[in-house]
Amino acid sequence: MLTDEELRRYSRHLLLPEVGPGGQDRLRAASVLCVGAGGLGSPMLLYLAAAGVGRIGIVDFDRVDASNLQRQIVHGTPDVGRLKTESARDTIHRLNPNVEVTLFSEKLTAQNTLEILKPFDVVADGTDNFTSRYLVNDACVMLGKPNVYGAVFRFEGQASLFAPVRGGPCYRCLFPEPPPPGAAPSCAEAGVLGVLPGIVGCLQAAEVLKWILGQGVSLAGRLLVFDALAMSFRELKVRRDPHCPVCGPNPSITRLVEVAPVCASQINTSMSPDEVSIQDLKKALADPARAIRVMDVREPDEYRACRIDGVPLLPLSQLAQRHADVDPVPPTYLFCKVGQRSLKAVQFLKQHGCANVKSVQGGITAWMESGGPTVKS
Numbered sequence: 001m002l003t004d005e006e007l008r009r010y011s012r013h014l015l016l017p018e019v020g021p022g023g024q025d026r027l028r029a030a031s032v033l034c035v036g037a038g039g040l041g042s043p044m045l046l047y048l049a050a051a052g053v054g055r056i057g058i059v060d061f062d063r064v065d066a067s068n069l070q071r072q073i074v075h076g077t078p079d080v081g082r083l084k085t086e087s088a089r090d091t092i093h094r095l096n097p098n099v100e101v102t103l104f105s106e107k108l109t110a111q112n113t114l115e116i117l118k119p120f121d122v123v124a125d126g127t128d129n130f131t132s133r134y135l136v137n138d139a140c141v142m143l144g145k146p147n148v149y150g151a152v153f154r155f156e157g158q159a160s161l162f163a164p165v166r167g168g169p170c171y172r173c174l175f176p177e178p179p180p181p182g183a184a185p186s187c188a189e190a191g192v193l194g195v196l197p198g199i200v201g202c203l204q205a206a207e208v209l210k211w212i213l214g215q216g217v218s219l220a221g222r223l224l225v226f227d228a229l230a231m232s233f234r235e236l237k238v239r240r241d242p243h244c245p246v247c248g249p250n251p252s253i254t255r256l257v258e259v260a261p262v263c264a265s266q267i268n269t270s271m272s273p274d275e276v277s278i279q280d281l282k283k284a285l286a287d288p289a290r291a292i293r294v295m296d297v298r299e300p301d302e303y304r305a306c307r308i309d310g311v312p313l314l315p316l317s318q319l320a321q322r323h324a325d326v327d328p329v330p331p332t333y334l335f336c337k338v339g340q341r342s343l344k345a346v347q348f349l350k351q352h353g354c355a356n357v358k359s360v361q362g363g364i365t366a367w368m369e370s371g372g373p374t375v376k377s
């Protein structure tokens with residue numbers, strides 16, 4: 001039975017014969033897990049909460065970065081440096097305090113994915129990497145849950161609904177194997193139009209609501225592709241693969257296994273001659289004589305949000321004008337977020353007379369994962 005406050009809040013839903021009081025009750029009784037509180041997760045979380053979904057779970061281990069704010073609208077400037085799960089929860093409760101929010105501020109692994117997904121009715125995939133995407137798909141197949149899929153890249157996005165439990169295909173029917181390691185750049189490397197994940201995330205939210213309400217024609221068996229530059233949609237048929245390794249009649253994948261990272265920024269390759277490890281960085285910072293100088297080449301907003309105490313900032317964007325600030329004599333370690341920009345800085349400085357510079361592999365992300373302390377403004 002809807003309360004007076006709910007009758008007012010959801011009045012435009014109640015006018016729809018396809019929703020009405022019964023449908024609104026179903027929304028309130030439903031639980032949805034959003035994997036990722038980033039570009040795709042932001043619109044999904046906001047619209048699912050606004051629609052009155054009773055329980056929403058959020059999986060994300062990352063913290064809000066200023067570079068996220070161009071598209072991740074569930075977060076704001078004051079949230080920079082906070083856990084995305086906590087920032088998203090607070091925004092949801094400002095929008096609709098009736099929604100129960102469950103947080104999973106951890107990385108999905110082969111060990112925890114089934115346990116996290118199991119209590120929820122619908123899973124919405126807002127991930128940005130293939131490792132998590134295959135974990136979500138395989139777990140949904142094994143648990144018999146619908147997987148509402150979305151992905152974005154530069155100016156193009158795609159959405160579908162994978163539900164072998166209803167006879168449809170799964171993600172592996174479309175993409176049996178991930179691309180080769182290093183083949184796919186991340187958004188941090190390739191860029192993405194800020195509004196694009198908003199559009200695709202809204203499509204995912206619509207699919208979730210339709211599934212809960214039992215209304216309309218879903219995207220099961222269809223891949224909807226959106227081109228923002230052409231402002232066009234096209235539809236591709238996706239058929240269930242009778243030889244699918246996870247949803248086929250004789251599956252070869254019967255337990256969760258993590259696929260290797262695909263994005264270049266996620267791959268922990270062997271170090272190049274221009275790189276040093278996090279352990280090397282820790283030794284350098286622990287040396288009271290500090291024979292090796294350490295510098296942060298991220299941007300000022302990233303530095304304010306999270307930094308290593310005592311390490312000065314020299315943004316890569318300013319390096320062309322300020323490379324003379326780097327003393328060419330002492331050994332110098334440079335780091336960024338994941339180790340890509342610092343490698344570019346090393347190459348630039350070597351071309352300008354600084355031969356003794358190295359990039360810290362994995363950057364400040366690897367530093368924090370190894371338990372290294374940070375401070376923030």
